[in-house]
Amino acid sequence: MRTTCPYCGVGCGVRATRSADGRIVIAGDEDHPANRGRLCVKGSALAETTGLEGRLLHPKMRACGGGALHAASWSEALDAVASGFRRVIEQHGPDAVAFYVSGQLLTEDYYVANKLMKGYIGSANIDTNSRLCMSSSVAGHKRAFGEDLVPLCYEDLELADLIVLVGSNTAWCHPVLFQRIVKAKAARPALQVVVIDPRRTATCELADLHLPLASGTDVWLFNGLLAFLADRGVADATFINDHTVGHAQALEVARSGTQGVQGAFDLEHYAGRCNVDPQTLLAFYRMYARTERVITVYSMGVNQSSAGTDKVNSIINCHLQTGRIGKPGMGPFSFTGQPNAMGGREVGGLANMLAAHMELDNPRHRSLVQGFWGSPTIADRPGLKAVELFEAIEAGRVKAIWIMCTNPVVSMPDSNQVKRALQRCELVVSSDCMEHTDTHAFAHVLLPALGWGEKNGTVTNSERRISRQRPLLDAPGEGRPDWQIVCDVARRMGYAGFDFAHPFDVFDEHARLSAWGNVPHERDGGNGTREEGDDGGGANGASRVFNLTGLIGLGRAGYDALQPVQWPVRTFDDGTPRGTERLLSDLRFSHPDGKARFIATAPRSPVYAIDCDYPLTLNTGRVRDQWHTMSRTGKSATLASHVAEAFVDMHPDDASRSGVREGELARVSTRWGSMLARVQMGGGMSRGSVFVPIHWNDQVASDARVGAVVNPAVCPVSGEPEFKHTPVRIEPFECAWYGFTLSRAEPALEGIAYWTRIQGKANVRYELAGREPIGDYGDWARRLLGVDDPNADLPEYIDRHAGVYRAVHVREGRIESCVFISARPESSSRAWLAGLFAKDALDADERLGLLVGEPLFSGADTGPTVCACFGVGRTTICAAIREQGLTSAAQITASLKAGSNCGSCLPELKKLLAETESTTLVAS
């Protein structure tokens, strides 16, 4: 079965097969253009994540007034959602309800959700977690190009001579693209790579140049570049004149504030603002100036900022000024974070879009879409963007929310606010494939959705390539696809237009809408002048680059057989779909005048500045082997072995100033909340900046939700939150003890101050720490490990003064659980102990090593004891006889002490002498 990986926006093709014993075997799809057979570690471990542990398999509802969630029928649950939404809409209007959806949804799911909200409920209150991820890129594209267009394709990475990676730890977050760059650079060493990131990330290993700019100063850096290039005459005047608007103003703003004479480039000024070495900055500027084929890749480090959209445009400005766009091997390239962030953009699944790249505030677009849908209404103004949405819920303006396939209590900034909001929301519905999430603590209705391997539909990757996700597993329990759940609710709300029988039907409607009124621009050779307000397509049309004409009417079979294809998709003469590798090659942009826009980007600081109370800057991001809130990757023991716990990475100077030590726990506090994390120093942090990963949450850790500490400031244009810059304070979290437990069953964690859950193979591990000394170790361990039997096989090691305690529970010769604690962070080997869980029986050496926590080396065996007084074994004695040529018991005694005390072993010594002598004689 050929399908698509559900993790990052690279969108790798996956070949999933089932072996004879029913196991799923995962391999990269050699024929998929995104990855050509490669997979990263997350994708490779997909088979470990398809188990049903923790899955939500049946609808659940919470009785009015709270209480526990109880099982419900689909009919009851759907009625509750439909009637609940209808009631709120009737009483408070359509803007009192909202959907909060996800870049994990398939395009078909996204499409019907957007259709229901905008065309039937009549509100634009549908926003998505992609708001947290790439909405600044969308806004930047729209400002510059007039439409949300990613002009490049992955192949351009191999054609470029300079790749600038800005705010992108590509090595960890888009590993397969990184490997493509690695391979390209190996084949063609002239390919230069520059990394612009406050952190010295793994990506820097490949970099010819690393610019560790101060967090949030990207606009300064690219304004400086724009000015430098202009100053050196690196500008494509023809392109600027014929195809762009606003260059002079953008340049002026880029230069403003420089101390030199107007027009004179002042390197020190920009370097100072970015806090980078001027010569390093100059080296980058020169590299950029002299290289025609340059790609600027940007990702969350750019997008997740209160100036995110300006950052994007400051990057695009440089490409526009140099005319380095629309040609192979060059251009601005947004790498998206989620598997279907792009698909969501295409269907308009964001609060400020309509559908199929049409605009909410354009009456002609609205009428086109409403006409196409035949819907009773159409939203006519932008809805609430994610952060605003949860503020509106807390304020009581939005009273019912349906969360699909996302976990905002973990992923939103100021996520304690999200908790408060959901707490007071009248109706919280969640469709999800996992039963227990931080968000579900607040849900009234849970609807079981399908997960990867079960879903059927399409996704679009960062290069606009639409690929199929195909099911290889049956729907578990009562799980249903998201598109179907949405349609079920829509029908129960009384709406026509949701009678889809198959995801293909949804996709086909989506493709038709993309072509609806989409009259191509008249290609006039670059003149491109039209009447202002005429956006192409004539009086009733709406010209968009996004167009799936070639995918209309595929039929079920054609849909199932769909090969990865980049939009816009037209048809070859034979009627087969013809995708488009690159956009903008005609240098015609989607603004009414066909021209690109320079955006004047005046630099501004992050909203919240550091101060005495919060003296450091918090940066957040991913780790290599985890994905989002870990509901999938957290199931994989393979993936857990890379980074096991939430950590705070910091410069050693900042650590000592904060009074924290590596390996110990720290409290990470901001004005918005706090969390705990393990102090680390290995991540190449610059002074003043700390990094915390985004993944850990209340399901896998006691107190590690980074969302709780992130500030809620957003970019005024895109609404994307400022995840990369929150003033923070790091303090020691004093612990009386540290430790870990490994067990087959879940341990009892009550009363333990700090814990993190780590999935292992045949075991689960918890890292633990406590603030109170443990009184009776034995009682404590038995409670933790759930050992009730007083005669249980439970060896223990106690060094109370050193604060060391270890206990291992063995049952029928098999390790059942263990706990190791110490006054200092426990360094015993977890790997060896964890490996023992794979065994049905421990051998004698393993049993002896249990409390050591590590393997007893070979050769430890001295043989059966001969001299009990001095503990001298038979093997030791025979070896000494042979090696030292001993001939009498007295000599053995002199050498090994054996026999010198009670003397009861002297006969045996003599016997051993005789035996060893005879074997030696035989041997010789």
Next chain:
Amino acid sequence: MTPLGHPSDAPHSRARLVVVGNGMAAMRTVEEMLATAPQRYDITVFGAEPHGNYNRILLSSVLAGEKRIADITLHAPEWYAANGIDLRAGDPVVSIDRAHRVVRSQGGAEVGYDRLLIATGSNPVVLPVPGHTLDGVVAFRAISDVERMIAAAREACRAVVIGGGLLGLEAANGLLQQGMKVSVVHHIDMLMERQLDKSASTLLQQALEAKGIRFVMSARTAQIVGDDRVSAVRFEDGREVAADLVVMTAGVRPNIELARQAGLHCERGIVVDDALQTSDPHIYAVGECVQHRGATFGLVAPIWDQARVCGAQLAGVDVAPYEQKSTATRLKVTGVNLFSAGDFKGGPGTEDMVLRDPRRAVYKRLVLERDRMIGAVLFGDVDDGAWYADLIRNQTDISRLRGYLLFGQTLCESKAA
């Protein structure tokens, strides 16, 4: 310390060494002396038992049927002859005339000495309860005791051992091996309280119970019941246990009678200085009969140290003074491994490390003080006992070994390597 000058006033060509006692301490001292000065003395050895020197520690193994008398003999009569020693076995010395430097034996022999070595050992404590002299009441000290017990086991079936110390438990095990039903009576609620802590003592009791020994704990013997032969042991609380044989192993007392009569300074034992010299410069004493710096001795290791020092003194060789070191105990009961050394009671300023593995019947406890080991109790797995004893004796700084210390020498050394 200066050895006395050569006893030139003697009429003999060689000086005369008389040894009172033919046990392990005495003969080890003589061996040590002979090793450096084989020609120095004419030697006469008096022994109460009619044997050559044997390994008294292994009497329990003889009782258990694991060894024969021949196996535990250390010095056969030929050895004495070969070394020119006049052995008077079975003829104990009854008096010492210090003024004339002459000893007199029970058999009437009088032998003059230039140097006298007293190694009279100890006597078993016999509880002075009514009936303690009845037939069937024995101690556990000498070959004759073992012979009596083995003989008794052939005819009778119920044995009561009074005293749950090291010797009592070895006796109980031996009698069990001889086919008797054995009860051990102990006056408090834990066995071997001088060598073990509560946990180890409990494990030991469980292990011995599993072998078939019954225990009557916290029982004070009031009376040995019987007409002419023992028939039961009665306790202060009125309980009674039937018995065909009663073995008294309620401790030992230094045998100082002869020394006291001779006017040597004695307290609990014969008081000796760091050269093992008594209050009379011509007289030395070693072994269980001595008291050195307030301590008396019941284990073999310190006695070997005494023999080395005393033997050198007698040989006229300079030697470092005798110094008490911590001692280790080991129970010789097949299938029961037990070791204790040093001060395992702990207390303020001490630190405990404990390893418990009940399923393997392993218990280990180490007691530390200022990064030095001061005590150890091992049950079940005693392989590292000797190493721990070394660490205690040598006052080795164990701070760098601490994390692996309880797991033994091999692992510690491999980690240090």
